[in-house]
Amino acid sequence: xxxxxxxxxxxxxxxxxxxxxxxxxxxxxxxxxxxxxxxxxxxxxxxxxxxxxxxxxxxxxxxxxxxxxxxxxxxxxxxxxxxxxxxxxxxxxxxxxxxxxxxxxxxxxxxxxxxxxxxxxxxxxxxxxxxxxxxxxxxxxxxxxxxxxxxxxxxxxxxxxxxxxxxxxxxxxxxxxxxxxxxxxxxxxxxxxxxxxxxxxxxxxxxxxxxxxxxxxxxxxxxxxxxxxxxxxxxxxxxxxxxxxxxxxxxxxxxxxxxxxxxxxxxxxxxxxxxxxxxxxxxxxxxxxxxxxxxxxxxxxxxxxxxxxxx
Amino acid sequence: xxxxxxxxxxxxxxxxxxxxxxxxxxxxxxxxxxxxxxxxxxxxxxxxxxxxxxxxxxxxxxxxxxxxxxxxxxxxxxxxxxxxxxxxxxxxxxxxxxxxxxxxxxxxxxxxxxxxxxxxxxxxxxxxxxxxxxxxxxxxxxxxxxxxxxxxxxxxxxxxxxxxxxxxxxxxxxxxxxxxxxxxxxxxxxxxxxxxxxxxxxxxxxxxxxxxxxxxxxxxxxxxxxxxxxxxxxxxxxxxxxxxxxxxxxxxxxxxxxxxxxxxxxxxxxxxxxxxxxxxxxxxxxxxxxxxxxxxxxxxxxxxxxxxxxxxxxxxxxxxxxxxxxxxxxxxxxxxxxxxxxxxxxxxxxxxxxxxxxxxxxxxxxxxxxxxxxxxxxxxxxxxxxxxxxxxxxxxxxxxxxxxxxxxxxxxxxxxxxxxxxxxxxxxxxxxxxxxxxxxxxxxxxxxxxxxxxxxxxxxxxxxxxxxxxxxxxxxxxxxxxxxxxxxxxxxxxxxxxxxxxxxxxx
Numbered sequence: 001x002x003x004x005x006x007x008x009x010x011x012x013x014x015x016x017x018x019x020x021x022x023x024x025x026x027x028x029x030x031x032x033x034x035x036x037x038x039x040x041x042x043x044x045x046x047x048x049x050x051x052x053x054x055x056x057x058x059x060x061x062x063x064x065x066x067x068x069x070x071x072x073x074x075x076x077x078x079x080x081x082x083x084x085x086x087x088x089x090x091x092x093x094x095x096x097x098x099x100x101x102x103x104x105x106x107x108x109x110x111x112x113x114x115x116x117x118x119x120x121x122x123x124x125x126x127x128x129x130x131x132x133x134x135x136x137x138x139x140x141x142x143x144x145x146x147x148x149x150x151x152x153x154x155x156x157x158x159x160x161x162x163x164x165x166x167x168x169x170x171x172x173x174x175x176x177x178x179x180x181x182x183x184x185x186x187x188x189x190x191x192x193x194x195x196x197x198x199x200x201x202x203x204x205x206x207x208x209x210x211x212x213x214x215x216x217x218x219x220x221x222x223x224x225x226x227x228x229x230x231x232x233x234x235x236x237x238x239x240x241x242x243x244x245x246x247x248x249x250x251x252x253x254x255x256x257x258x259x260x261x262x263x264x265x266x267x268x269x270x271x272x273x274x275x276x277x278x279x280x281x282x283x284x285x286x287x288x289x290x291x292x293x294x295x296x297x298x299x300x301x302x303x304x305x306x307x308x309x310x311x
Numbered sequence: 312x313x314x315x316x317x318x319x320x321x322x323x324x325x326x327x328x329x330x331x332x333x334x335x336x337x338x339x340x341x342x343x344x345x346x347x348x349x350x351x352x353x354x355x356x357x358x359x360x361x362x363x364x365x366x367x368x369x370x371x372x373x374x375x376x377x378x379x380x381x382x383x384x385x386x387x388x389x390x391x392x393x394x395x396x397x398x399x400x401x402x403x404x405x406x407x408x409x410x411x412x413x414x415x416x417x418x419x420x421x422x423x424x425x426x427x428x429x430x431x432x433x434x435x436x437x438x439x440x441x442x443x444x445x446x447x448x449x450x451x452x453x454x455x456x457x458x459x460x461x462x463x464x465x466x467x468x469x470x471x472x473x474x475x476x477x478x479x480x481x482x483x484x485x486x487x488x489x490x491x492x493x494x495x496x497x498x499x500x501x502x503x504x505x506x507x508x509x510x511x512x513x514x515x516x517x518x519x520x521x522x523x524x525x526x527x528x529x530x531x532x533x534x535x536x537x538x539x540x541x542x543x544x545x546x547x548x549x550x551x552x553x554x555x556x557x558x559x560x561x562x563x564x565x566x567x568x569x570x571x572x573x574x575x576x577x578x579x580x581x582x583x584x585x586x587x588x589x590x591x592x593x594x595x596x597x598x599x600x601x602x603x604x605x606x607x608x609x610x611x612x613x614x615x616x617x618x619x620x621x622x623x624x625x626x627x628x629x630x631x632x633x634x635x636x637x638x639x640x641x642x643x644x645x646x647x648x649x650x651x652x653x654x655x656x657x658x659x660x661x662x663x664x665x666x667x668x669x670x671x672x673x674x675x676x677x678x679x680x681x682x683x684x685x686x687x688x689x690x691x692x693x694x695x696x697x698x699x700x701x702x703x704x705x706x707x708x709x710x711x712x713x714x715x716x717x718x719x720x721x722x723x724x725x726x727x728x729x730x731x732x733x734x735x736x737x738x739x740x741x742x743x744x745x746x747x748x749x750x751x752x753x754x755x756x757x758x759x760x761x762x763x764x765x766x767x768x769x770x771x772x773x774x775x776x777x778x779x780x781x782x783x784x785x786x787x788x789x790x791x792x793x794x795x796x797x798x799x800x801x802x803x804x805x806x807x808x809x810x811x812x813x814x815x816x817x818x
Contacts, residue, residue, distance in 0.1 A: 269571025308564075
């Protein structure tokens with residue numbers, strides 16, 4: 001039989017750990033990560049793959065910091081603090097590493113719909129994707145066997161470009177925008193939905209998000225909860241409504257209002273954030289900081305709003 | 312996790328153990344589990360002694376439910392029943408969660424009581440992580456009851472037939488509230504049949520399609536002197552109405568609150584402008600009151616809520632700004648410094664007998680199988696239910712392009728399909744003692760032989776509730792949607808033709 005995990009010790013009762021971050025002494029509860037400790041001090045650490053509601057997977061490497069005595073840079077999102085730790089978040093070594101990561105991502109991935117922070121970081125860290133040459137053209141990447149991809153031409157930057165996948169009426173997968181942060185895989189899997197419809201297939205530069213045997217979503221295990229869209233940091237996964245409004249140039253967040261209400265379907269009480277433009281719902285999200293489902297919804301709550309779209 | 316379900320549902324696939332129970336034998340299972348817990352000496356005797364009454368009567372009532380008898384009555388192997396009993400009783404924390412498979416039976420209330428008895432036997436109630444959890448199917452079905460949309464209750468479950476309570480409401484409202492309870496839904500339909508109920512005001516409900524025995528429901532609605540329907544759509548019920556009051560959509564176009572399954576009151580906020588002519592429910596009701604001679608003014612949703620808080624002690628502390636800052640509050644919340652109540656019945660564990668209060672009584676219940684009996688003429692058991700992407704009669708859910716949607720089918724086990732000689736997709740006639748419909752067959756491996764399944768999401772195409780039995784539980788008024796006896800026949804055109812063998816791998 002399933003054994004119940006022991007209840008976690010409340011934060012207030014945990015041992016206090018003293019450390020230094022950028023020369024400032026700070027005391028936090030044992031088990032806190034360096035990233036969380038930085039946030040309590042108001043120090044911004046950029047990250048693409050970390051989300052409060054998911055276990056860290058350490059893949060984007062943007063959040064690295066320097067820890068005295070550690071040979072390699074340390075991913076701050078997953079490394080717990082230790083007594084006496086000396087952390088530097090803005091050293092030249094850290095800045096160089098972050099710049100390289102952002103530059104390589106920007107040269108190979110279409111970041112046009114990524115959140116505003118990403119573009120700010122690219123500017124702040126001086127990441128210059130152009131120095132790797134112009135982006136190589138689309139390839140047959142999504143049909144390639146795992147482990148194989150076409151090399152880009154000399155002088156061109158290799159990209160993860162592939163054909164936009166639009167195989168259902170609710171959401172679009174444009175993996176040319178995918179930075180392989182794993183968030184969608186985690187949200188689809190054991191961190192939220194436990195459906196395991198998608199995973200990372202292939203290795204190295206050929207790695208990409210895929211359904212089993214790369215089948216279309218309607219043939220996969222997908223239950224259309226859209227929790228993957230909710231966690232995607234770059235817009236690779238997008239509501240059809242947003243995708244089409246962007247394509248026609250009508251998507252305008254400055255004209256959108258976001259209202260928090262409660263889902264009109266079952267009795268769980270999931271909170272919805274309705275993104276409304278011109279009195280039409282164009283996207284539905286759910287607040288990560290709400291206890292009931294911490295950002296997760298089902299197909300009805302996420303997509304079942306058409307009945308409310310009057311004349 | 313044990314999943315007790317006639318079908319091997321998705322939840323059952325996640326469970327450690329699936330118990331494929333015969334439809335409607337829930338009391339037999341619970342009583343067998345209870346007897347086995349007693350026999351094995353796993354009763355939480357300290358809790359039973361301090362916090363309950365009636366254990367002896369209960370033990371006597373469940374005595375006939377031996378494991379062998381339980382297996383005979385439920386179809387669940389005796390060793391599985393025993394392992395459920397032992398694991399439940401020995402667990403540090405355990406919950407019993409249920410949905411309509413327990414409550415849409417003629418013995419609905421008794422089914423629930425049988426589960427309550429198990430929680431008393433083991434002390435799995437009133438502690439963090441242990442309890443009884445009815446999972447609500449609608450976003451405000453809990454709130455509707457809390458607000459007094461019951462025939463015998465004011466807001467906060469205060470009894471209409473209690474003189475002191477009524478005096479409080481009379482004084483506040485300046486009226487004299489009738490001292491006797493009203494009718495619940497099923498009684499209303501009976502009253503229509505007897506000519507005692509001649510006018511009906513329906514808000515946001517579609518009984519012309521959601522009631523069991525649809526032809527009878529429609530006939531009775533048509534026979535009313537006057538029918539008023541307030542809804543966001545011109546539903547089948549609204550089409551029968553003398554007056555339709557177009558309403559704004561509560562969830563997206565109104566201010567207000569709803570209460571979830573876990574008793575959490577949360578705020579609704581308007582995100583959309585309603586279509587022209589559609590008005591807020593509150594505005595419609597106040598306007599009706601004005602025309603009936605009571606001017607209630609134009610209160611805001613918050614003002615109405617504040618009045619409710621002042622009359623319902625369990626809601627008193629739930630100021631709008633607190634609902635906002637705390638992300639909702641679970642009742643009871645009796646004062647404005649109270650954080651709300653994550654679980655109920657904790658008092659049963661209090662050391663101090665005064666704080667413990669009245670002990671919880673065991674409520675032994677007798678087992679009675681479903682009323683719509685299987686026979687040679689009606690040999691298959693039909694149970695109805697929902698699919699993930701759809702909602703009830705489909706008024707809300709059929710409008711969006713769900714990639715998961717498939718039209719209504721009669722789901723049958725591979726064994727029954729073979730013995731009936733029907734193939735995937737073949738349209739068959741389905742007949743119960745009430746009526747007859749046709750629908751295509753779908754092979755469903757999650758069904759055991761003898762069990763058929765349908766939803767009622769697409770009543771305009773396949774009106775499943777023509778088949779269902781409207782006999783209702785005398786205590787709750789809920790109809791026995793879950794257990795219908797049917798027979799399945801091939802249509803004349805198909806007879807003689809070879810059935811299409813499995814074309815789809817049913818998932």
